[in-house]
Amino acid sequence: MPSLWQGYYLDGHTAIRHPVTIQFATTALHIVKADGNTIDWPYGKITQTQGAYEGEQIRLEYGGPLPQTVIVEDLAFLTALQQAAASNAAHFHNPQQRPLRLRLTILAGIALLGVTACFYVWGIPGLATFLAPRIPVSWEEQLGASVLAQLAPSDTRCVDLNRFPALETVVARLSRAMPDSPYRIQLTVVDNPVMNAFALPGGQVVVFRGLLEATETSEQLAGVLAHELQHIYKQHPTRAIIEQASTSLLIAAVSGDFTGALAYGIEGARLLGVLRYSRLHEDEADREGLRLLQAVGIDPAEMIAFYRIMEAQHPHEAVTPSSLSTHPDTNERIETLIALAGPPPPHPVKLFSQEAWKDLRSLCRRPVAATSQIPTDTAP
Amino acid sequence: MNTAVAMDTFVRLSCARCSTSHRVRDIYILKSGMKAACTSCGAPFAVVAMPDASLDEIVPSHAVQEIPQQDQESVDQEVAQVERAQRLGSKVERAVFHGTGGTLFGIHLVNTLLTIVTLGFYYYWAKVRVRTFLFSQTEFAGDRFSYHGSARELLNGTMKASLIFGIPYYFLENIGHFLEANMAIRVTLQIAAWLLLAIFIPVAIVSARRYRLSRTAWRGIRFSFQGKALDFIKLWLSGYVLTAATLGLYYPYFSTKKHAFLTTHSYFGSEPFKFSGDGATLFRPFLMMYIPVVMTALIAGLALYFFVDFPLKNVGDLETMGSLVIGAVAGLFIAVLGFRLLWLPYSVIEQRFFWEQTSIGSARFRLPITIWPYLKLKLGNLLFMLCTLGLAWPWITIRNIQFITDQLALVGKDNFDETVQAYDGAPPIGEGLDGFLDTGFDLG
Numbered sequence: 166m167p168s169l170w171q172g173y174y175l176d177g178h179t180a181i182r183h184p185v186t187i188q189f190a191t192t193a194l195h196i197v198k199a200d201g202n203t204i205d206w207p208y209g210k211i212t213q214t215q216g217a218y219e220g221e222q223i224r225l226e227y228g229g230p231l232p233q234t235v236i237v238e239d240l241a242f243l244t245a246l247q248q249a250a251a252s253n254a255a256h257f258h259n260p261q262q263r264p265l266r267l268r269l270t271i272l273a274g275i276a277l278l279g280v281t282a283c284f285y286v287w288g289i290p291g292l293a294t295f296l297a298p299r300i301p302v303s304w305e306e307q308l309g310a311s312v313l314a315q316l317a318p319s320d321t322r323c324v325d326l327n328r329f330p331a332l333e334t335v336v337a338r339l340s341r342a343m344p345d346s347p348y349r350i351q352l353t354v355v356d357n358p359v360m361n362a363f364a365l366p367g368g369q370v371v372v373f374r375g376l377l378e379a380t381e382t383s384e385q386l387a388g389v390l391a392h393e394l395q396h397i398y399k400q401h402p403t404r405a406i407i408e409q410a411s412t413s414l415l416i417a418a419v420s421g422d423f424t425g426a427l428a429y430g431i432e433g434a435r436l437l438g439v440l441r442y443s444r445l446h447e448d449e450a451d452r453e454g455l456r457l458l459q460a461v462g463i464d465p466a467e468m469i470a471f472y473r474i475m476e477a478q479h480p481h482e483a484v485t486p487s488s489l490s491t492h493p494d495t496n497e498r499i500e501t502l503i504a505l506a507g508p509p510p511p512h513p514v515k516l517f518s519q520e521a522w523k524d525l526r527s528l529c530r531r532p533v534a535a536t537s538q539i540p541t542d543t544a545p
Numbered sequence: 546m547n548t549a550v551a552m553d554t555f556v557r558l559s560c561a562r563c564s565t566s567h568r569v570r571d572i573y574i575l576k577s578g579m580k581a582a583c584t585s586c587g588a589p590f591a592v593v594a595m596p597d598a599s600l601d602e603i604v605p606s607h608a609v610q611e612i613p614q615q616d617q618e619s620v621d622q623e624v625a626q627v628e629r630a631q632r633l634g635s636k637v638e639r640a641v642f643h644g645t646g647g648t649l650f651g652i653h654l655v656n657t658l659l660t661i662v663t664l665g666f667y668y669y670w671a672k673v674r675v676r677t678f679l680f681s682q683t684e685f686a687g688d689r690f691s692y693h694g695s696a697r698e699l700l701n702g703t704m705k706a707s708l709i710f711g712i713p714y715y716f717l718e719n720i721g722h723f724l725e726a727n728m729a730i731r732v733t734l735q736i737a738a739w740l741l742l743a744i745f746i747p748v749a750i751v752s753a754r755r756y757r758l759s760r761t762a763w764r765g766i767r768f769s770f771q772g773k774a775l776d777f778i779k780l781w782l783s784g785y786v787l788t789a790a791t792l793g794l795y796y797p798y799f800s801t802k803k804h805a806f807l808t809t810h811s812y813f814g815s816e817p818f819k820f821s822g823d824g825a826t827l828f829r830p831f832l833m834m835y836i837p838v839v840m841t842a843l844i845a846g847l848a849l850y851f852f853v854d855f856p857l858k859n860v861g862d863l864e865t866m867g868s869l870v871i872g873a874v875a876g877l878f879i880a881v882l883g884f885r886l887l888w889l890p891y892s893v894i895e896q897r898f899f900w901e902q903t904s905i906g907s908a909r910f911r912l913p914i915t916i917w918p919y920l921k922l923k924l925g926n927l928l929f930m931l932c933t934l935g936l937a938w939p940w941i942t943i944r945n946i947q948f949i950t951d952q953l954a955l956v957g958k959d960n961f962d963e964t965v966q967a968y969d970g971a972p973p974i975g976e977g978l979d980g981f982l983d984t985g986f987d988l989g
Contacts, residue, residue, distance in 0.1 A: 175765035180814065180964040214691060215681040220643035222689055231966060234765050270651040277658040418660050
């Protein structure tokens with residue numbers, strides 16, 4: 166190994182490159198300029214800023230804030246520096262450790278996969294579980310009200326003063342079974358043929374005319390409402406906001422950037438990511454909704470019967486894998502509910518007679534109309 | 546009689562009457578018949594003929610005031626000119642990027658792991674590591690760049706920006722939802738939020754540039770940005786208003802003014818960058834993008850308008866109105882798509898123009914990029930990104946950098962050795978609000 170190294174020196178004041186010869190003294194780097202002037206840099210005070218990766222020159226800096234610099238092309242210089250500086254060389258890159266660094270990087274990649282999976286499976290839902298109950302109910306109510314005003318403007322709502330209060334009694338009956346809940350449930354029926362219902366943060370439940378008219382009995386509507394009410398009690402809409410934001414952050418952290426072309430890739434990953442949370446919420450709302458029905462004495466078979474109506478009118482696309490859907494497969498949901506329902510109650514509660522219900526469910530129409538409507542959207 | 550001595554790309558003139566010496570930095574701007582006067586004694590100077598006729602055709606700096614040439618032939622000519630300049634002894638300095646996607650991916654893996662494990666805190670350190678790597682791998686005229694920023698500075702920058710802009714903006718934007726406020730108050734709050742954002746964007750652009758340039762060095766000499774944020778806010782706001790008022794037609798002028806401001810206030814050590822471009826040059830290429838986009842939108846809108854047969858008697862018909870709304874949305878969608886596609890060629894012309902109008906000392910930059918390779922690069926990146934759900938970031942970053950460094954050249958540079966350090970090492974901090982605006986922070 167040579168004892169003299171060629172490089173060049175920058176003084177930090179001008180852009181002139183000074184060719185220099187570098188030698189290793191016992192305690193310092195000995196730099197000799199072309200004009201014979203010499204400079205000594207004690208090893209402990211030198212910083213190496215480049216040369217740790219392939220393709221880089223070796224760049225050593227000394228002093229500051231505008232440091233003097235020595236640049237050497239030959240990578241063997243670093244090995245020689247390690248030997249010369251010995252005990253003072255820990256802060257210089259050692260090229261012999263590059264294979265070790267490669268192994269550590271691969272290990273970091275594996276660890277990253279594990280950590281990302283842990284965050285996704287436990288961390289993010291855990292964060293939502295921790296944060297959601299700590300958000301003031303008044304905030305959720307405000308948010309729910311402002312979303313409701315946009316999604317269901319007041320001129321689209323069905324408010325028949327004779328029939329609407331009767332529908333509200335169904336909600337009241339269910340919510341009485343949860344006396345400790347801080348939420349006041351408010352029902353809105355929207356004049357729209359879509360067969361759907363949804364819950365908003367803070368206690369808003371929206372049912373579309375299409376769904377209401379597709380129910381055969383008041384207990385079937387109670388089944389739908391029990392599911393939506395559990396979304397509210399379990400704070401699913403609020404948790405969904407937290408989960409979506411955290412998933413975006415996690416994906417941005419993994420992919421390194423939010424901008425430009427990346428945004429498209431990230432959006433795809435984010436959607437795939439949050440769909441799983443959405444299906445988990447639906448499962449929970451089904452299970453807890455069924456328990457709520459049982460608590461008020463309604464036969465869960467009514468809820469299951471309505472799911473069958475939905476499945477018949479809006480069959481689950483066979484080509485769509487359930488991992489690409491916001492909702493679990495309806496047939497799977499029905500099977501789970503049947504297993505959970507157990508034997509029917511000996512004296513099931515009947516909320517309204519068949520005749521009374523036919524009138525009530527036509528809330529959005531003046532004359533009593535035919536019940537069948539073409540469904541156009543997803544199930545509750 | 547005045548004598549002129551050509552030295553590389555600048556000329557030294559000595560006055561025959563008073564014997565004072567004058568230096569013309571850019572020989573390319575001299576043309577036969579140009580006249581001037583000695584600054585000491587007023588003796589007239591005249592360019593009789595160019596000292597070397599071949600130099601005149603090498604880099605016709607002001608001839609580029611014409612519409613930027615876009616076809617392959619003209620780019621080939623430009624490349625040939627650069628090569629000829631090299632043969633004739635005019636210095637042509639080039640950029641080289643040495644880094645590989647694999648190495649950046651390794652750095653990125655470790656960075657990501659540490660960022661997630663520290664719940665995001667490591668983000669700024671990660672940013673510094675990536676920048677240091679990218680700068681170290683970029684060579685210009687035989688020397689590497691170096692990055693001297695620190696994570697602590699980036700963290701401070703984010704804190705400052707959050708305190709002065711982020712928190713007030715978030716407050717103004719959202720407080721309306723939680724207050725039982727009337728419409729007038731909500732609208733006022735929203736306008737205040739937008740105004741704050743309108744000021745924040747130019748401040749952030751200037752601050753980030755000030756910070757980043759002050760932390761970038763080449764041959765140990767720091768770059769710097771000396772423009773005032775207040776001037777840039779004025780330029781930005783007036784440019785925005787004019788662009789909106791002219792339905793976007795002012796954009797090439799606005800864009801050029803922004804670029805000119807950012808460039809002419811940037812320095813390499815003591816040496817300022819210069820910019821000689823005029824937005825008028827970009828107007829025609831801009832129109833070539835603008836007209837098809839507007840026409841497509843109009844035709845799409847009109848076609849749907851006639852398709853739904855919209856006579857005046859149906860004005861109150863909800864379904865007809867609905868079809869019209871769908872038509873308008875479809876027209877808008879097509880226009881946006883067309884805009885995005887046509888923007889890429891315009892962006893090539895703009896980037897080339899901006900570089901070619903930029904000079905330092907007597908040397909001028911050249912970036913002979915063409916539309917098709919750029920289109921291939923960007924569409925390839927998009928596809929690559931979509932297929933890997935964002936994981937291809939390191940390779941895409943390097944593809945983008947190499948596309949530029951492979952073609953960037955600086956023609957006719959005199960000696961860099963004359964450049965001296967202008968930055969004294971102190972952080973760029975002023976006083977008062979103006980002082981804050983000119984602090985120089987970076988959001989990372």
